[in-house]
Amino acid sequence: MENPSLPFLLTLSLVIITFTHKLLRRLITRKPKKNHPPSPPSLPVIGHLHHLKKPIHQTLLALSRVYGPVLSLRLGARPALIVSSASVAEECFTQNDIVLANRPPSLVNKHLGYNCTTIMAAPYGDHWRNLRRIGAVEMFSSNGLNVSLSIRKDEVKRLLRKLLLCQSGDGSGFVRVEPRAALTELTFSVIMRIMAGKRYYGEDVSDVKEAAKFRDMIREILRHSGRSYAGDYLPPLRWIDYDGYMKTMSKLGKTMDEFLHGLIDDHRKKKKSEEEEEKSMIDYLLVKQASQPEYYTDEIIKGFLLHIQLIAGTDASSITIEWALANLLNHPNILEKAKLEIDTHCQDHLVDESDLSKLPYIQNIISETLRLHTPAPLLIPHYSSDECIVGGYDVPRGTIVLINAWAIHRDPEQWPDPMAFKPERFESGDGQINRLMLPFGMGRRACPGAPLAHKIVGLTLASLIQCLEWKRTGEEEVDMGEGEGLTMPKEKPLEALCRAREISKRVLP
Numbered sequence: 001m002e003n004p005s006l007p008f009l010l011t012l013s014l015v016i017i018t019f020t021h022k023l024l025r026r027l028i029t030r031k032p033k034k035n036h037p038p039s040p041p042s043l044p045v046i047g048h049l050h051h052l053k054k055p056i057h058q059t060l061l062a063l064s065r066v067y068g069p070v071l072s073l074r075l076g077a078r079p080a081l082i083v084s085s086a087s088v089a090e091e092c093f094t095q096n097d098i099v100l101a102n103r104p105p106s107l108v109n110k111h112l113g114y115n116c117t118t119i120m121a122a123p124y125g126d127h128w129r130n131l132r133r134i135g136a137v138e139m140f141s142s143n144g145l146n147v148s149l150s151i152r153k154d155e156v157k158r159l160l161r162k163l164l165l166c167q168s169g170d171g172s173g174f175v176r177v178e179p180r181a182a183l184t185e186l187t188f189s190v191i192m193r194i195m196a197g198k199r200y201y202g203e204d205v206s207d208v209k210e211a212a213k214f215r216d217m218i219r220e221i222l223r224h225s226g227r228s229y230a231g232d233y234l235p236p237l238r239w240i241d242y243d244g245y246m247k248t249m250s251k252l253g254k255t256m257d258e259f260l261h262g263l264i265d266d267h268r269k270k271k272k273s274e275e276e277e278e279k280s281m282i283d284y285l286l287v288k289q290a291s292q293p294e295y296y297t298d299e300i301i302k303g304f305l306l307h308i309q310l311i312a313g314t315d316a317s318s319i320t321i322e323w324a325l326a327n328l329l330n331h332p333n334i335l336e337k338a339k340l341e342i343d344t345h346c347q348d349h350l351v352d353e354s355d356l357s358k359l360p361y362i363q364n365i366i367s368e369t370l371r372l373h374t375p376a377p378l379l380i381p382h383y384s385s386d387e388c389i390v391g392g393y394d395v396p397r398g399t400i401v402l403i404n405a406w407a408i409h410r411d412p413e414q415w416p417d418p419m420a421f422k423p424e425r426f427e428s429g430d431g432q433i434n435r436l437m438l439p440f441g442m443g444r445r446a447c448p449g450a451p452l453a454h455k456i457v458g459l460t461l462a463s464l465i466q467c468l469e470w471k472r473t474g475e476e477e478v479d480m481g482e483g484e485g486l487t488m489p490k491e492k493p494l495e496a497l498c499r500a501r502e503i504s505k506r507v508l509p
């Protein structure tokens with residue numbers, strides 16, 4: 001055989017050198033393989049969207065039982081991380097709190113959240129911090145809560161009177177009531193009076209037509225805010241607007257904007273001519289606007305009113321009271337114990353907010369209700385602004401993070417006998433008190449309204465127990481099925497029998 005020629009040998013050595021060089025470079029610079037969380041099999045284009053059957057928190061718990069407490073999904077074009085473990089949730093809100101303190105952009109927040117500039121929708125940053133500060137100082141501080149105390153007291157009395165008015169004849173017989181509408185009226189009226197100094201529910205509203213329009217609008221907003229829209233995950237769907245969602249949202253956004261605009265204008269006009277009795281958030285924000293008009297634009301004020309007050313502030317509180325009442329009807333012994341606690345501490349006066357700290361059993365009933373019937377089962381979606389590590393897994397930037405608080409609150413490893421309604425588990429000394437409770441979330445993005453919510457729920461529930469006798473409509477237990485909405489209501493509105501207690505005649509003027 002002939003010896004290979006020199007050019008051939010040179011070419012071969014060049015090829016070998018180039019290949020070895022490339023290989024070495026790749027080995028040296030190769031990024032370590034990412035450690036992604038487990039994930040169920042997915043379909044092309046839609047990813048795991050087909051898995052998301054309602055109620056989503058239950059479906060996600062079922063998936064995490066198969067794939068583990070930290071799992072990843074692909075929702076159309078968007079990556080998502082689902083967390084159903086207390087320790088990993090805690091890690092999200094401690095080590096990763098800043099990187100996860102964002103909200104995923106969504107069409108509902110574009111149309112009903114002033115292009116994601118409201119407190120609930122804004123990304124983590126100076127603007128969001130400023131909105132939180134206004135809320136913390138003006139509404140949820142001890143001073144802010146004291147200013148609105150008379151509103152809460154008045155609204156609770158109105159609720160009691162309404163229920164007592166339904167009583168038959170001498171009030172000795174039980175009457176059937178469905179308290180949901182009255183509880184919604186209470187929470188909306190508290191919030192609207194804090195916000196605008198005005199009631200939109202009840203017989204004594206100043207403008208019946210405007211009030212009806214407001215209620216319709218709110219119903220629609222709550223219905224759409226709670227809906228997840230496929231176009232958020234599959235962008236091409238937005239171009240064709242196959243179900244008219246974009247059109248509906250844009251129309252609703254306009255109606256709501258007009259309403260809020262009118263509200264602000266009314267306050268502007270009134271302020272020039274007369275001194276108002278109840279100082280409202282709008283007054284406060286208009287004062288701010290006068291000194292910093294470039295920041296406190298009408299848009300920012302409207303967004304603040306809408307999200308902090310109307311959307312975030314109302315539903316969850318009334319839903320919690322209804323769930324608590326339903327649980328008490330199913331556990332008459334717990335109801336008796338609660339009544340005894342209130343009667344012992346408030347013998348000659350209607351329960352007041354200052355009594356709440358002396359009513360630990362009532363507080364435990366509320367905690368147990370929030371544990372078992374978490375009003376926001378998946379909190380509000382968080383969003384990663386950068387790569388991070390959660391539960392040992394790599395999470396890419398731009399991932400939607402859903403914390404399944406509902407599942408965490410029912411984890412048998414954390415809560416013995418998790419499905420049972422046992423307020424006693426919150427008694428100090430029981431040990432369970434230290435378990436992670438997330439009904440209001442945790443970390444920077446946690447609910448700023450929790451102090452107000454505790455007061456509304458505590459005062460209302462305690463007053464209902466003090467002034468009325470409650471029992472079920474029959475032998476059968478109250479159905480505890482979960483419904484759908486922006487927050488998680490009871491599927492069937494609670495029906496109950498109630499009658500005035502003797503004490504109501506003494507304490508309710």
Ligand code: HEM
Nearest residue numbers: 120308312313316317375376379380439440441447449453
């Ligand atoms: C029982 C009643 C309530 C419950 C269970 C509740 C629960 C929650 C939860 C779970 C979040 C999301 C936390 C997260 O993203 O991790 C939240 C956010 C929020 N809540 Fe509440 N909430 C209640 C009442 C209220 C009230 C009365 C107000 C105000 C009047 C309010 C205002 C807000 C606001 C503005 C946010 C958004 C915070 C942000 O994104 O920075 N909430 N709430």
